[in-house]
Amino acid sequence: MVIQLKQDITEPQRAAISQELERAGYSFREVITSIACYWVAIGNNDMDIRSIGNLPGITDIHRVTDSYKLVSGMWKLTPSSIPLGNGISIGGGNFTIMAGPCSIENDAQVSEVAGFLKSNGVFVMRGGVFKPRSSPYSFRGVGIEGLRYFHSICKLNGVLVVSEVMEPDQIEAMYPYIDIFQVGTRNAQNFSLLDALGRVDKPVMIKRGFSGTIEELLYSAEYVFSGGNEKIILCERGIRTFEKAYRNTLDLNAVPILKQKSHLPVVVDPSHGTGIRNLVEPMSLAAVMAGADGVIVEIHREPEKAYSDGIQSLCYSEAEQLFDRLRQTVSLKSTFGLS
Amino acid sequence: MVIQLKQDITEPQRAAISQELERAGYSFREVITSIACYWVAIGNNDMDIRSIGNLPGITDIHRVTDSYKLVSGMWKLTPSSIPLGNGISIGGGNFTIMAGPCSIENDAQVSEVAGFLKSNGVFVMRGGVFKPRSSPYSFRGVGIEGLRYFHSICKLNGVLVVSEVMEPDQIEAMYPYIDIFQVGTRNAQNFSLLDALGRVDKPVMIKRGFSGTIEELLYSAEYVFSGGNEKIILCERGIRTFEKAYRNTLDLNAVPILKQKSHLPVVVDPSHGTGIRNLVEPMSLAAVMAGADGVIVEIHREPEKAYSDGIQSLCYSEAEQLFDRLRQTVSLKSTFGLS
Amino acid sequence: MVIQLKQDITEPQRAAISQELERAGYSFREVITSIACYWVAIGNNDMDIRSIGNLPGITDIHRVTDSYKLVSGMWKLTPSSIPLGNGISIGGGNFTIMAGPCSIENDAQVSEVAGFLKSNGVFVMRGGVFKPRSSPYSFRGVGIEGLRYFHSICKLNGVLVVSEVMEPDQIEAMYPYIDIFQVGTRNAQNFSLLDALGRVDKPVMIKRGFSGTIEELLYSAEYVFSGGNEKIILCERGIRTFEKAYRNTLDLNAVPILKQKSHLPVVVDPSHGTGIRNLVEPMSLAAVMAGADGVIVEIHREPEKAYSDGIQSLCYSEAEQLFDRLRQTVSLKSTFGLS
Amino acid sequence: MVIQLKQDITEPQRAAISQELERAGYSFREVITSIACYWVAIGNNDMDIRSIGNLPGITDIHRVTDSYKLVSGMWKLTPSSIPLGNGISIGGGNFTIMAGPCSIENDAQVSEVAGFLKSNGVFVMRGGVFKPRSSPYSFRGVGIEGLRYFHSICKLNGVLVVSEVMEPDQIEAMYPYIDIFQVGTRNAQNFSLLDALGRVDKPVMIKRGFSGTIEELLYSAEYVFSGGNEKIILCERGIRTFEKAYRNTLDLNAVPILKQKSHLPVVVDPSHGTGIRNLVEPMSLAAVMAGADGVIVEIHREPEKAYSDGIQSLCYSEAEQLFDRLRQTVSLKSTFGLS
Known part of the structure; x- marks a missing residue:
């Protein structure tokens, strides 16, 4: 069960709700985000939620039988819209294009790409500064120094920055220079990192583990939300299968199933998801x-x-053609309503 | 290397080409379909194909380095259009909707569905009469008797029949009552069946094995083509992965990669591919x-x-809404050209 | 529920049992093998099986809640021993080594291998004469002619023959020259073939599909048993996973789980199961x-x-060393009893 | 290429080697562990390693064409033996049993288990104090306080402690109370954690990611080794496949392939690897x-x-029977030598 408390709830009102939960054999955990205060109540007994729902001090209450609670579509029936900053939101009917290089290389590159994006009406730039690499001998990224110029050049262009954070210790240093923290596929179940991002007030984009189930992705999101941060974006980026014709198998089934199980926005990474340049456009349009x-x-x-x-x-x-076709496809899709 | 011979090639011309291939250390296999006569030549030596290509009696010749030959996009650069009968074709720019029940149950059901399809402008009806079932105790289908009324009722409505064939012995009995032979996922590498279907002059739709690779699907198609039947349709129907949220993981990546590697048309089965009713529409539109x-x-x-x-x-x-949205999506997609 | 009838059951006794089943809302299917007559009864109602078990004419009766029935360990608690001919049995405490080339090539090869096996105390020789090949252009085997000399040379050496059958039509021609019919991994769910092998009185070895589940393998065995042939051997031969270091991932977990769920013997193919020569010995010993x-x-x-x-x-x-170590390992394992 | 320098190498000798590498177009990274000083040299040119190998100051030099270097069997041909403390080593011919509960619960439990292990001749106890849990609402472990009594009670019994570390920040606090740091499957590619463990002088056991390849596991080990810690143990713990009969698919093929590709010791976790109690004994003996x-x-x-x-x-x-049978199996296996 999830209960959203009123902003102006009084102490006696809180005590009454707490008592009623206790009486019903439920324990609960308080979650405070920048938006609201929630109680996530867990118990095995069947109870009539109206006995609590009618108490004063409550904005909303829903039984959530999913084992993830705050991210569940059973708690919040309407899709969430996550403000990214700069007047841009993701989810809730908007379609957001993010683009950029795999790795940030130097400031000239950032200037050029940011200019290209801006002139094409794209306002979020991706780019890794800490690169998780299988081999310790591979290029590991330009680091925090690179993030600084990445951010300042983007800001000049009115473009937001999304980049991967790899450990809790990096959060503080990255914080001033980042608009969306990305959790990479290898860290999709790095619970220490997810916990730490729950204490941050910037959006977090969580990539599905390359062998992570839909349920595990929602649990990872629940870590961030229950830690106090409800600005969460889910990202499908390809899973591992027996197929060798592509680097990963982009699993678009994840999109409608996540949209049905959760209120969080879902984005797709067709580049890592397939690993093949000429699959990017068809799979991007399919994602829409x-x-x-x-x-x-x-x-x-x-x-x-x-x-x-x-x-x-x-x-x-190729990118310009993709942006154009994406917009036409989004435009048609929007006439269909939610499927 | 694939060589297409002229219809009016003379014996001396054939002998000259054969000699030249032998001289180059190539062996070849003659494949005669209802459309043309091909020689599939295989050898390890590097040779200048012009030495053969300039000989009289040849319509076309291409080096094909793929290990599948006749189905390769290296042999035939333009997408194939397969006539299904009744003036309908699949591939080559057309988009074909096939629909119907999983299993044929009785003639009343067939009448009703066929009428529904006709009135919605859908001209191919699916329906199993022999059902491959994991358990020997499950319903195994209405059999050849059912196929007879399935076909005769469809014919009255101007609707074509696609149904699964499970063994070579069934082909002859099914032949008069079927328009497209379907090879099921469990038989995707039943080479005896594929061989036998190569000797038939009706279209064959081959479903990808639920753990079959892209390459294996193309090899299975090569069995049918090299057996003498080039009316082949490929079908993606979901693969097995670790994910448990859906029955199968529909792999849409297979669509663009098959279109790039082969000239054969590719269709998608979102029903078996996901096993979940409310994933069928989004994944169908994505398939387009x-x-x-x-x-x-x-x-x-x-x-x-x-x-x-x-x-x-x-x-x-739900089906009517899907058909309508499919047509709108196809209409937009057609303005993009081939991706 | 599975009921084994007495050999000398009378018609009135049969009628009484049938009536009792009908009264309880159960339908049943009679299965007659060379060993016994079984009734496989299926129904949704809870019933006290003693009401049937006490009727005359019944040898044994067990409730089987598994969806496979005759192959279930719930029906037969003691492991089955399958006589292969020649005084050799598999299962029931014996450990059987089968060896030979992937493909039969010629009679000289057969003579040499059969002699090698005999002198090493190995009495089952494997060898493909019909080869299922992904590509239609690969070597497809020496065929029925090869099987004839394969069998006659083996017979001279007191060695049995196991070889793959690919379609129902081959059974009759192969029958005189074969001791164990092998169903390959690509045909593990070729239900027409399994049905046909249910009507044969020689042992059948069913390989697990390379993406077949444990349950599906047991269902495939149920096809053969319910068709009338209870001489069935299960074979684990490697599954498809994301791992690329080996051709297949030999799944030894299948061995103890199959032994727990079924009374049928289980053998392991470490050669196809790994595809790597120097993994064969360690994985063979591990299989024991x-x-x-x-x-x-x-x-x-x-x-x-x-x-x-x-x-x-x-x-x-390498083979001689393996045979020796296998026997030492089997000897130790036999002191542990069934695990 | 890997070069091991002599302990008493002089500065001019180092300079000479460095110059020769540079001349050949190779860059190198110096790795200093508690055991030796290595240079890992990487370059694309073919060079005669004798031109360097003959220089003074070098203990050993090997060309390593694997992309992992220090953990490769091409660098070190003999299996490594890792001292765990207390006179116990793992690898190099020893077989080590580690056992204990999934989670440490309280000191009474630790006392009892440690006593049980000691009396059975088992000298390493496992037990989680920080539990990585998919859901944020599950029990997350007794924490550092629990690790303290876990360690002190074990020490009284002469038993070593292996426990999971989840983030770089925990290392310092855990260090005094732990004998082997375990990296869990969800952190198998947490490169920040692996880097940090490279700076520690205690053994590290790295579990294979549940969808990690053999190569990725060796890369993860290379992170730790190249960070300065060569006391590494690899652990196979089951992978994700389509099979639903077990929680994970324990992949024993990983054992011989890792032993062939690397000199590091390999252990197996049959408990998480299968998730089924009565598969633990057969799969443990198979692992041997x-x-x-x-x-x-x-x-x-x-x-x-x-x-x-x-x-x-x-x-x-059950554990006592397992320990006994493991020892008998190890005893037989040791007579076979390395396979």
């Missing part, structure tokens, strides 16, 4: 029809010269 | 954007009463 | 400890010259 | 024959009352 709230796409001026993942990056002209 | 040439969808007047697979069937009103 | 009733191993005088699968074949000296 | 250097097994006095994972824990009498 599957119900995605956005895509995050790798682009590079000269893909074959990228520090990492060039093989899956679009060049600028 | 991924580049599919058609969909094959399960519908039932009262899904909850179906003999099999009701949980993934659409009711009529 | 996991509880396997036998192994089926590829050997070749000169693995690098084999027509197929040389990379996973053992040479003779 | 596959070549494992140890097992890590869950035990509990009353499995059905465990705080977590009771369903896969052995009770004491």
Whole structure:
């Protein structure tokens, strides 16, 4: 059961609700976000929620039989819209394009890409500064220094920054220079990191583990929400299967199922999700029809010269065509309503 | 290397080509279909194909480095259009909707569904008469008797029949009553069956094995083509992964990759591919954007009463909405050209 | 529920049992094998099986809640021992080694291998004569002619023959020359073939589909048993996973779980199961400890010259070491009893 | 290429080697562990390593074409033996049993289990104090306070402690109370954590990611080694597949392949690896024959009352039988030599 308390709830009112929960054999955990105060109540007994729902001090109450609670669609029936800053929101009917290189390389590159995005009406730039690499001998990113110029150049262009955070210790240093914290696929169940991001008031985009189930992704989101941060974006980025024709198997089924099970927005990463440049456009357009709230796409001026993942990056002209077709597809999809 | 011979090639011309291939250390296999005569030549040596290509009697010749040959996009650069009968074709720019129940139950059901399809402008009806069932104690289908009324009722409505064939011995009996032979996922590598279907002059729709790779699906198609039948349709129907939220993981990545590797049309089965009714519409629309040439969808007047697979069937009103949205999406997609 | 009838049951006794089942709302299917007559009764009602069990004419009766019935360990608590012919049995405490080349190549090869096996106390030889090959252009085997000399040479050496059957039509022609019919991984759910093998009185070894679940393998065995043939051997041969370091992932967990769920013997194929020569010995020995009733191993005088699968074949000296270590391991394992 | 420097190498000798590497177009990274000083040199050019190998100051030099270097079997041909403390080593011919509950619950439990282990000749106890749980609402462990009594009670019994570390920040606090740091499957690619453990001088046991490849596990080990810690143990603990009969699919193929590719010891966790109590013994014994250097097994006095994972824990009498059979199997296996 999830209970949202009124802002002006009094102490005696809180005590009354607490007593009623206790009487029914329920324990609860208080979750305070920048938006509201929730009680997540867990118990095995069947109870009539009206006995609590009618008490003063409560904005809303719902029985949530899912084992994840705050992120469940059973708690919140309408899709959430997450403000990213700069007047841009994701979810709730908006479709958001995020694009940029796999790795930030230098300030000239950032200037160029940010300018390209701005002139194409794209207002979120992706780019890794700490790169999780399987091998310790691979390029590991430009680091916090790179994030600084990445952010300042983007800000000049009115473009927001999304970049991966790899450990709790990096949060504080990255905080001033980032608009959306990205949790990478290898950290999708790094519970220490998720806990720490629950204490931050900036949006968090959680990538599905490459062998993570839908349920595990929702649990990871629940970690962040129950830690106090409800600005969460889910991201499908491809899973591991037996198929060798693509680097990952982008699982678009995840989009409609997540939209049905949760109120959180869902974006798709077709670049990592397939690992093949000429699958990016068809799978991006397909993602729109599957119900995605956005895509995050790798682009590079000269893909074959990228520090990492060039093989899956679009060049600028391909990106422009994609942006245009995405918008036409979104426009048609919006006439269908929610599927 | 694939060589297409001229219809009016002379014996001396054939002998000259054969000699040249032998000289180059190539062996070849002659494949005669209802459309043309091909020589599939295999050898390890590097040779200048012009030495053969300039010989008289040859319509076309291409080096094909893929290990599948006749189905490869390296042999035939333009997408194939497969005539289904009744003036309908699949592939080559057309989008084909096929729909119907999982299992044929009785003639009243067939009449009703066929009428519904006709009135909605859908001209291919699916329906199993031999059902491959994991358990020997499950309903195994109405059999050849059922196929007879299935076909005759459809014919009255101008609707074509697609149904699964499970063994070579069934082909002859089914032949008069079927328009498209379907090879099920469990038989995707039943090479005896594929061989036998190569000797038939009706279209064959091959479903991808639920753990079959893209390459294996193309090899299975090569069995049919090299057996003499080039009317082949590929079908993505979901693969097995670790995910338990859906019955299968519909792999839409297969669509653009198959379209790039082969000239054959590709259809998608979102019903078996997901096993969840309310995923069928979003994944069908996504399939269009991924580049599919058609969909094959399960519908039932009262899904909850179906003999099999009701949980993934659409009711009529859902189907009508789907058909309408599919057509709008196809219409937009057609303005994008091939991706 | 499974009921085994007495050999000398009378018609009135049969009628009484049938009536009692009908009264309880159960339907049943009679299964007659070379060993006994069974009634497999299926119904949804809870009933006291003693009301039937006490009727005359019944040898044994058990409630079987598994959805597979005759192959279930709930029906038969003691492990089955399958006579292979020649005084050799598999299961029931025996450990059986089967070995031979992937493909039969010629009679000289058969003579040599059969002699090698005999001199090493191995009395079952494997060898494909019909090869299921992904590509239609690969070597497809020496065919029925090869099977004839394969069998006659083996017979001279007192060695039994196990070989793959690919379609119902081959059964009759193969019958005189084969001791164990093998159903390959690609045909693990070819229900027409399984049905047909239910009507044969020779042992059938069913390989698990490379993405087949444990339950599906048991269902496939149920097809053969319920068709009338209870001489069934199950075979684990590797599944498909994301791992690329081996061709397949041999799943030894299947051994103890199958032994717990079923009374049928279970053998392991470490050659196809791993696809890597130097994994064959450790995984074979591991299979013994996991509880396997036998192994089926590829050997070749000169693995690098084999027509197929040389990379996973053992040479003779490796095979001799394996046989010796297998026997020592079996000897230790037998002191542990069933785990 | 990996170069091990002599302990008493002089500065001019270092300079000479460095110059020669530079001349050949190689860059290198110096790795200093508690045992030796290594240079890991990476370059694309073919070079005759004797031009460097003959220089003074070098103990050993090997070309390593694997992309992991220090953990590769190409660098060190003989299996490594890792001292755990207390006179116990793992690898290099020893077989090590580790056992204990999934979660540490209280000091009475620790006393009892430690006593049980000691009396059975088992000298490493497992037990989680920080539990990575999919849901934020599950029990998360007794924490650092619990680790303190866990360690002090074990020390009294002469038993070593292995427990999971979840983030770099925990290392310092855990350090005095732990003998082996365990990296859990969800952190197998938490590169920040692996980096930090490279700076510690205690053994690290890295569990394979539940969808991690063999290569990725070796890369993760390379992170720790190249960070300065060569006391590394690899652990196979089950992967995710389509199979639903067990919680995970324990992949014993990983054992011989890791032993062939690396010099590091490999242990197996059959408890998490299968998730089923009565699969633990057969798979443990199988692990020995596959070549494992140890097992890590869950035990509990009353499995059905465990705080977590009771369903896969052995009770004491089952554990005693397992220990006994493991020792007999190890004894037989040791006569076979390395396979």
